[in-house]
Amino acid sequence: MRKYCLVKTSVANLYKNSSFKSELVTQALHLEKLLILEQDNNWYKVRQWDNYESWIHSFYLSLDIDNSSNTIDKIIKFSNENLISSAKEFLDIPYLWGGKSQLGFDCSGFVQTVFKKFGINLPRDSYQQMNYNGLIEINYSEVKVGDLFFFADNKIVIHVAICIGNEQIIHSSGYVKIEKLKKNKELYKKLYKIMSVKNIING
Numbered sequence: 001m002r003k004y005c006l007v008k009t010s011v012a013n014l015y016k017n018s019s020f021k022s023e024l025v026t027q028a029l030h031l032e033k034l035l036i037l038e039q040d041n042n043w044y045k046v047r048q049w050d051n052y053e054s055w056i057h058s059f060y061l062s063l064d065i066d067n068s069s070n071t072i073d074k075i076i077k078f079s080n081e082n083l084i085s086s087a088k089e090f091l092d093i094p095y096l097w098g099g100k101s102q103l104g105f106d107c108s109g110f111v112q113t114v115f116k117k118f119g120i121n122l123p124r125d126s127y128q129q130m131n132y133n134g135l136i137e138i139n140y141s142e143v144k145v146g147d148l149f150f151f152a153d154n155k156i157v158i159h160v161a162i163c164i165g166n167e168q169i170i171h172s173s174g175y176v177k178i179e180k181l182k183k184n185k186e187l188y189k190k191l192y193k194i195m196s197v198k199n200i201i202n203g
Contacts, residue, residue, distance in 0.1 A: 025098045100113050
């Protein structure tokens with residue numbers, strides 16, 4: 001039988017290897033259910049709902065749980081207004097590499113968290129998000145609220161942002177902020193692909 005654990009703290013840091021000195025790669029939230037893959041003393045290699053695998057210390061975990069239990073997220077109906085208001089809830093939260101909580105977001109963690117509210121389970125990293133099944137590449141002139149902008153250096157995806165209309169984006173860069181894309185010339189010149197979300201939204 002598969003063995004699961006639950007996060008018992010408000011936020012849990014997950015690492016590349018079984019050490020606090022290792023790179024912080026992502027986070028898990030309170031009552032998030034994790035599949036245990038292996039153990040190394042007080043560390044557990046786990047798989048999250050998005051299939052992301054990393055290491056977590058037992059300090060963050062409740063290990064004695066009913067393996068058949070599931071946590072249920074409240075799903076919001078997608079609309080332009082709901083998308084914008086949900087994303088704006090996180091304004092001014094600082095950038096944190098590997099972060100996806102109120103303590104800090106990286107760019108892809110922010111996008112993943114916003115879309116999860118609408119029952120859309122995007123992958124963890126930006127290059128994976130760009131290749132998510134159902135997204136369609138579009139031109140700049142076709143962009144709508146909720147569509148995703150991907151930015152790259154030498155075709156390697158390095159950043160992602162959400163369109164909120166009026167040529168504005170919301171993204172985590174230093175902190176979660178709104179700005180006119182074309183006014184951020186350094187970022188705009190790295191624009192690689194624009195992906196439409198119309199085929200994956202629930203509205």
